[in-house]
Amino acid sequence: MNLHVIPTALPEVLILEPKVFGDDRGFFMESFNAKAFEEATGVQRTFVQDNHSRSACGVLRGLHYQVKYPQGKLVRVVVGAVFDVAVDIRRGSPNFGRWVGVELSAENKRQLWIPEGFAHGFLVTSEYAEFLYKTTDYWHKDYERTLAWNDPDLKITWPNLPQIMLSEKDRCAPTLINAEVFN
Template identity: 55%
Template structure:
């Protein structure tokens, strides 16, 4: 199989490392194969690809969609990011827990985050190009978000010696407890 697919500590999350073929000319690898992912038990249909470029210290997230949740296969094409998923699945025994993965082009690793998770990342390098496939289209009216620094979640973001750079929208997200109450307890 051209991929090593490793389950993460929270059910549903996977780190995926492709087999890279390289020589003095450069490299080649498959970043996605419906057949190989399905053989590993990951059957998803992607409908949209997204890409962003950000500078060091930018923190995007923690984002999710409410009625139209998105699964995401994420990777860093250039630079380095710390990528995080937070379980927000109602009734999940790991609700509110997070898992993070360092994504780099040297490893060409990817992080699969299924529907039911909030997602965000912090740029560690001078710049980073971040790309991801989505299982659902983006619906701006359906956006939700969690506070990136909610102490109840306790994400251990890497210390860059500076506060993160956030969008205006990302400074106003709710706590995990507010989301729990919105979802009717847990």
């Protein structure tokens, strides 16, 4: 697997571009290869769960994380497009409270590696999107937390859409200053 790694403003968060082989019949790509992932990124992880969601335009999911059993996530979009965001929520980190946002789409086939210790969310910018992600730990409802997507201290520059649709838990999420995060 030829995997091109693009650094982001947060050194631990990486954009991955797999090699895509295409012709007039379509395309082929290896979406994940553990050995190639480790060689390209220097990150050695075991993924234990795959998730798949479909959301309409304007749906914002996040910013989610787990305080115990934190999850690293390798995310990608297979239909449509999203604006994907990772926020460093490790209190001792020099980048605490900083965020990075990347467009992920079926067209660009980019993936984003978001390590443990980061909150994650995305906003659907196409008519709808199908979002896939691998996680390094299982989902644990009791330890799931949500951070306010519109926290004024984070100043995330989300795409300007006519309507944002949120779940109840995302609508009521605390700001970073009031959230339970990693020490």
